[in-house]
Amino acid sequence: MKEKNVLKMEFPSLSANEGLSRGVVSVFASQLDPTLSELGDIKTAVSEAVTNCIVHAYPDCIGMIYLRCRILEGDELEITVKDKGRGIKDVKKAREPLFTTGGSDRSGMGFTIMESFMDYIRVRSKENVGTTVTMRRKIEKRASVK
Amino acid sequence: MKVTWQKKKNKLYIYLNGELDHHEAGETVKRIEELIERETPRDCVIDLENLGFMDSSGIAVILKAYRQISAMGGRLCIENVQQQPMRVLDASGIERIIGFTALK
Ligand SMILES: Nc1ncnc2c1ncn2[C@@H]1O[C@H](COP(=O)(O)OP(=O)(O)O)[C@@H](O)[C@H]1O
Ligand SMILES: [Mg+2]
Numbered sequence: 001m002k003e004k005n006v007l008k009m010e011f012p013s014l015s016a017n018e019g020l021s022r023g024v025v026s027v028f029a030s031q032l033d034p035t036l037s038e039l040g041d042i043k044t045a046v047s048e049a050v051t052n053c054i055v056h057a058y059p060d061c062i063g064m065i066y067l068r069c070r071i072l073e074g075d076e077l078e079i080t081v082k083d084k085g086r087g088i089k090d091v092k093k094a095r096e097p098l099f100t101t102g103g104s105d106r107s108g109m110g111f112t113i114m115e116s117f118m119d120y121i122r123v124r125s126k127e128n129v130g131t132t133v134t135m136r137r138k139i140e141k142r143a144s145v146k
Numbered sequence: 147m148k149v150t151w152q153k154k155k156n157k158l159y160i161y162l163n164g165e166l167d168h169h170e171a172g173e174t175v176k177r178i179e180e181l182i183e184r185e186t187p188r189d190c191v192i193d194l195e196n197l198g199f200m201d202s203s204g205i206a207v208i209l210k211a212y213r214q215i216s217a218m219g220g221r222l223c224i225e226n227v228q229q230q231p232m233r234v235l236d237a238s239g240i241e242r243i244i245g246f247t248a249l250k
Contacts, residue, residue: 015167015168015169016169018167018168018169019165019167019169022199036229037229037230037233040199040229040230040233041233043199043230044199044201044230044233044234047167047199047201048201048202051167051168051201051202051203054168055168097239104206104209104210105171105172105203105206106202106203106206107202107203107205107206107209107238108202109202109205109237109238110201110202112237113201113202113234113237113238116237117233117237
C-alpha cells in the first residue's frame with residue numbers, strides 16, 4: 001500500500017498525553033478534509049488505544065508509546081499505536097464488549113468503540129513483549145462547496 | 147475539566163465542561179461523588195452541553211454516578227449531549243438503563 005504522508009511520534013505513558021495524542025492525530029488527519037463527525041470518530045479511537053497503553057500495558061510504571069499515522073492511497077488514514085508493555089494473554093477475549101481487567105474504573109468498551117468507529121482494526125500482542133494496534137479509516141471525498 | 151452544579155428543588159444538576167477522558171476521569175468521579183453525597187438530591191441530571199469530547203473512560207464515570215444515585219433510590223439522566231459524546235454513549239448501550247437527550 002502506497003504511503004503518501006507519515007508522522008511518527010513517541011511519548012511516555014502519562015495520562016496528560018491522551019489529549020495531546022488525539023489532538024496531533026486530528027491535525028494530521030485534517031489534510032484529508034474529514035467531516036467533524038469523521039474527526040470525532042478518529043479522535044475517539046486514538047484516545048482508546050493510547051489510554052489502553054497507559055492503563056493496561058504499563059500499569060505500574062511509565063513506558064514509551066509509539067504512534068504512527070499514515071495517509072495511504074485512496075484517502076485512507078492508518079493509525080498504529082504500539083507499546084512494549086505486559087501484553088494481552090487472550091486477544092479474542094479482550095476484544096469482547098464489556099470485557100475488562102480494570103474493574104469499575106473501566107467500561108470494557110474500548111476495543112468495541114475502536115472496532116465500530118474505524119473500518120479496520122488489527123491487534124497483535126505477546127505477553128511481556130507488548131501490543132500493537134493498527135486501525136484504518138477511509139475518509140470520504142466531499143463535493144467541495146465553493 | 148470543570149465541574150459546576152446547581153440544585154433546583156430536589157434535583158441536582160451537574161455540568162461537565164471540557165473533555166472527559168481517562169486523564170480527567172478520576173477527579174471527575176470524586177467531584178460528582180462528593181456533590182451527590184453532600185447535596186443528597188432525589189434525582190440527578192448530568193448536563194453535557196459543554197462537554198466537547200468523551201471516550202469510554204467517561205462511560206465508567208457515568209455508570210458510577212448512576213449506581214450511587216440508584217442506591218439512594220433516585221434517578222439519573224444525561225442531558226444536552228453533543229455529537230461526539232453521543233456516538234460513544236450509543237456504542238456503549240447504556241441508554242437501556244439511563245435516559246439521554248441530545249443537544250438541540
Ligand atoms: N495495550 C494493552 N496492553 C495490555 N492489555 C491491554 C491493552 N489494551 C487492552 N488490553 C486488555 O484488554 C482489555 C479490554 O480493553 P478495552 O476494550 O479497551 O476495555 P477497558 O480499557 O475498559 O478495560 C483490558 O481490560 C486489558 O486487559
Ligand atoms: Mg480501554
